[in-house]
Amino acid sequence: MFNERTALKIRLEQMADAEERILQEFRRERQTILERLRELDASESAVGELEYGGSADIVPISSALDSAEPVRKSGIRMTKPKKIGKSRQMHEAAFRILKERLQPVKGTEIQEFxxxxxxxxxxxxxxxxxxxQRKDKQVRKLDRGLYIFEKDS
Known part of the structure; x- marks a missing residue:
């Protein structure tokens, strides 16, 4: 006879199985990420040896993450080139087309640009x-799909 108690026990077993599968997937993904990080560290160290003539200053990522202070190479701070994000590039392009044209610009033209x-x-x-429009109050919507950059007079 099938009752609510049996159904709940079956459901608990199903949940336990699902939890174990999910944990295994996370472990696999974590392992692949760590392996890829090791590969990247190895390739960076090879590049570092070519550029700096040695690998004495290179610290593995696991020990770098464990230490509280930032890793420095012989007192010189290494700066990364600043990357401009996707949305910022898109915003700058939109501002550029709106500022170049004095007349209203269609949304589709902005999109293509x-x-x-x-x-x-x-x-x-x-x-x-x-x-x-929130970023720059000079950008205004005139009509449906028409935008303009109004210069202060």
């Missing part, structure tokens, strides 16, 4: 342009 300039497609033009 951004795609050509950055290689990124604007998923939702209305939301994107609302963000642009």
């Amino acid at each position: 951004i795609l050509n300039e950055t290689g990124f497609k604007v998923a939702n033009m209305t939301t994107f342009m609302k963000t642009i």
Whole structure:
């Protein structure tokens, strides 16, 4: 006879199995990530040996993460080149086209310009342009799909 108690026990067993599968997936993913990080560290150390003539200053990522202080190479702070994010590139391209043209610009023209300039497609033009308007109060929506950059007079 099948009752609620039996059904609950079966469900608990199913949940335990599902938890174990999920934990195994996380362990596998963690392992692949750690392996990839080791590969990247190895390739960086090879590049570092070519650039700096030795690998004495290279610290493995596991020990670098364990230490509280930042890793420095013989007192010289290494600065990474600053990357501009995808959305910032898109915003700058939108500002550029709006500032170049004095007349109203269609949203589709802005979208095409951004795609050509950055290689990124604007998923939702209305939301994107609302963000642009919040960033710069001189950008204004004139009508449906028409935007303009108004210079202060």
